[in-house]
Amino acid sequence: xxxxxxxxxxxxxxxxxxxxxxxxxxxxxxxxxxxxxxxxxxxxxxxxxxxxxxxxxxxxxxxxxxxxxxxxxx
Numbered sequence: 001x002x003x004x005x006x007x008x009x010x011x012x013x014x015x016x017x018x019x020x021x022x023x024x025x026x027x028x029x030x031x032x033x034x035x036x037x038x039x040x041x042x043x044x045x046x047x048x049x050x051x052x053x054x055x056x057x058x059x060x061x062x063x064x065x066x067x068x069x070x071x072x073x074x
Contacts, residue, residue, distance in 0.1 A: 001022060004021050004036055005017075008033065008065045008069060015055070015065060017055035018055075019066070031069040
C-alpha cells in the first residue's frame with residue numbers, strides 16, 4: 001500500500017491530501033476527478049507537505065471529495 005499525493009482541482013485552486021492505494025494507477029482509475037502525483041510538484045515545500053498530511057481523507061470535507069470523485073459503478 002502506498003501513500004499517494006492527490007489534488008482535487010476546483011477551478012480556482014486545489015485541495016491537496018494523501019490517499020492510501022495499491023498504486024497511483026489504481027487510484028487514478030477509481031477517482032478520475034483527482035489529479036494523482038507520483039512525486040510532489042517542483043514548487044512543493046514543507047508547508048504544503050504539512051498541510052496535505054493534515055488533510056485526512058477519512059473526515060469531512062475530504063471524505064466527500066473522494067466520494068464525489070469516484071468512478072460511477074457500472
